[in-house]
Amino acid sequence: MKIALLGYGRMGKEIEQIALKRGHQIVIKTSDQEGYDISNADVAIDFSVPSAAVSNISNCINHQVPVISGTTGWLEQYDQVVSLCNQKKGAFIYASNFSLGVNIFFELNKQLAKMMNTIEDYSLSIEEIHHTQKLDAPSGTAISLAEGIIANSAKKKWELDASNSDEIIPISAKRIPEVPGTHTICYESDVDQIEIKHTAHNRKGFALGAVVAAEWLVGKTGVYTMKDVLNLG
Missing domain, CATH: 3.40.50.720 (NAD(P)-binding Rossmann-like Domain)
Structure with missing residues (x-):
């Protein structure tokens, strides 16, 4: 080819x-x-x-x-x-x-969003960490994860560095040297925390x-x- x-x-x-x-x-x-x-x-x-x-x-x-x-x-x-x-x-x-693993992670994220949609008292957040040379924030992957949640829940939109609300998914973007990419979805309540994460070890x-x-x-x-x-x- x-x-x-x-x-x-x-x-x-x-x-x-x-x-x-x-x-x-x-x-x-x-x-x-x-x-x-x-x-x-x-x-x-x-x-x-x-x-x-x-x-x-x-x-x-x-x-x-x-x-x-x-x-x-x-x-x-x-x-x-x-x-x-x-x-x-x-x-x-x-x-x-x-990434093949990230695309499987996208599907896990959608399924978790469906399961959490009817459960109250959990706040939702997305965190992405990338190398300092990455120019855009949040990452396209974080946006795709947020869109996957929006399509399968009552959330309406995402915002960078926002406060959690019934309609908004807050995304935090961190830039640290030599980090290929880490994405975390976190659902947290007063009694426990549910988290799924994908960590890339290299490109x-x-x-x-x-x-x-x-x-x-x-x-x-x-x-x-x-x-x-x-x-x-």
Whole structure:
């Protein structure tokens, strides 16, 4: 499989190592959104920056190259990209986090939210911790976790550094050197605490998930998620 790496930072380099070990070829690696011929690739993996993501993804779709994106911070234009993908009969996956373990964690989070929805006296909070080089806060993963709870409970929205209320999920974002990513969902009452947590030990899990998603997407048409890739129903 010939892979284009759109965004060649720390994640791009990690993806390159795993892709090569799995027998794939890297034909493009760029941090510039211009000056490359995407038609040379069988699939593209975008881990660029928010300002370049939509251009990168659209270029792939327009040239019939399946594309997956893990870039966060551009989702106000997500519906526009989906519309283009459907119009051009392209193939696209976006995920706030490609880690296989995190995507299982997303499903656990939804199930726990359903179970806790009718139980009173528990306050809910989300905490995310990442390395100091991460620019956005809260993380896309934390937002996905909050959205999973909102879809399965009476909560209406999330807010960064808010106080807990019947409608609001407070998210705290911490930046600590050399932390790949830790996400914690906590339900707490006067008598006990229920907590689920995902801790990434390194970036390999994110990179592996991205390559697995790219392998899965080749030959398909449509807009998918990691739930489809992992057959999580």
